[in-house]
Amino acid sequence: MSNLIDGKTQAARLREEIGRQVSRLRQRDLITPGLAVILVGEDPASQVYVRNKATQAREAGMASFEYRLADSVPQSKLLDLIERLNRDPEVHGILVQLPLPPQIDEARVIQAIHPDKDIDGFHPINVGNIATGGHGMVPCTPLGCLMLLKHRLGELSGKRAVVLGRSNIVGKPMASLLLHEHCTVTVAHSRTQDLAALCREADILVAAVGRPGMVKGDWIKPGAAVIDVGINRIEADGCTRLVGDVDFGSASEVAGAITPVPGGVGPMTIACLLLNTLQATCRQYDIPVPDDLVSRAWDDAAAEPV
């Protein structure tokens, strides 16, 4: 088996299964899951992400509502919009694309989203639920990483995991999720000493630092699973290229399993956003979501140990 973890194919399968569930919901219960995405400003990368999220929501049969606000929008306007969407029965999930411009208090905005509609899983109530092992909304990127890891490795219990990066979006929730899987987890960051030696102890290495190619092959324990969350745009030979936080060339010689960039974690993040939107919709109407939704999507590609 190749050591490549093909997030693009796995995400496409997951989206298909989500699409089937959405279509059942529409036909049987006359409910169309609705995703509202808010973009403030004109950051080119954020524009691409938001467009992809909206397009893939529509392709899965969901209703997609897009709001684009000027970079200079006052915080009160954004909060008013969120309040309106919280009350809108056609909107089941709300996402405010981050980062936000400096006049806007990110924490205040996240807290304004109703926890039941917080499909990013950033609201303190959902963060608390994940931290305590309850049933909160799980942030999309760590959820996607965990699905890929479990699919490839099977049981994660007892494995040594190192998470590089301590962001609220990826590093911290990733560490919580791995802990719940009974991994021994270390969160490393810019002040961690002897990062390379620490990484070499990891059976599972998740890199989410936003530094192109930082993790080299000789940082990796032979056979380890490497999940590259980085999406860095670099200029090379007059064109822009996307690269991860892992130096794929050298790392893929050593790793037992590795996600590429692009085509690894990125597509899974959006598929998990759709999954969270479906789940949020079902919860709001007290309709059960099949427990085996992910295995239904991935069944014919059963887990094989690295």
Ligand code: GUN
């Ligand atoms: N910006 C980068 N990643 C994310 C994400 O997962 N959700 C939101 N809302 N903004 C982001």
